Amino acid sequence: xxxxxxxxxxxxxxxxxxxxxxxxxxxxxxxxxxxxxxxxxxxxxxxxxxxxxxxxxxxxxxxxxxxxxxxxxxxxxxxxxxxxxxxxxxxx
Numbered sequence: 001x002x003x004x005x006x007x008x009x010x011x012x013x014x015x016x017x018x019x020x021x022x023x024x025x026x027x028x029x030x031x032x033x034x035x036x037x038x039x040x041x042x043x044x045x046x047x048x049x050x051x052x053x054x055x056x057x058x059x060x061x062x063x064x065x066x067x068x069x070x071x072x073x074x075x076x077x078x079x080x081x082x083x084x085x086x087x088x089x090x091x092x
Contacts, residue, residue, distance in 0.1 A: 010024065010025055032050055036051070045084075048079055
């Protein structure tokens with residue numbers, strides 16, 4: 001499912017116009033991104049958690065040349081599925 005299909009599904013399930021659903025989906029994505037960017041996390045009971053994890057600098061290798069490459073430290077977004085979502089995916 002891509003973003004347009006998500007917007008269409010939200011519009012249908014919530015009884016909204018596609019324009020209103022697109023605004024709602026964009027607002028959710030912007031809010032999640034904003035919160036993670038500011039170092040926060042988001043916990044949605046029964047669905048899952050969005051958080052930021054720190055990856056320290058490390059050494060890697062270029063697979064084609066074998067040359068050693070420095071990989072800089074960075075923050076990466078992380079999602080952990082909640083029990084409700086895991087159960088739904090496994091048809092429980």
